[in-house]
Amino acid sequence: MRREHFDLDVRNIDWVEADGEPEQPVARIEFSGPAEELTDRLSGIDDTRLDGEEIDVAFRLRAPFEDTEATGVVGVTNRLTGDFIFETNENAEDVFQFINAAREYGQATNSPDSRYRIELSFEDGETVTYDKGTFLVYDDEGDLLRSQSLIPSGVEL
Secondary structure (H helix, E strand, C coil): CCHHHEEEEEECCHHHHCCCCCCCCEEEEEECCCHHHHHHHCECCCCCECCHHHEEEEEEECCCCCCCCCEEEEEEEECCCCCEEEEEEEEHHHHHHHHHHHHHHHHHHCCCCCCEEEEEECCCCCEEEEEECCEEEECCCCCECCCCCECCCCCCC
């Protein structure tokens, strides 16, 4: 699978700047690659589909945080094994806007475990949905940027 097989579109983030009614931010990801390979990566040891608590989402910058034109890689991994599931290239400003909306949604609704949703769609119409509360951000050197990350209170890393 290549990064080009994934098309990411975010929704429900404009309400923050418009001071509107809170809506759960959604990252819609359309997958156009080999379905069997992604299905295998989304399955646990017992061949059941991984749930939201079994995946981790992170963003790794490719340039220094201060770079206004920075890009990076959004990656999803299997929390239990550390295995890579998929990655997609994204603009840092867009990712930070999404994380900010998720942070605001979590505060407005007191929902630290369900701050945002991932909807992963296959070409055959199947959709896998994950509600998430954590989104880790790393700088271009691999160091965790705690203030930019979405980490529920009480979670130790």
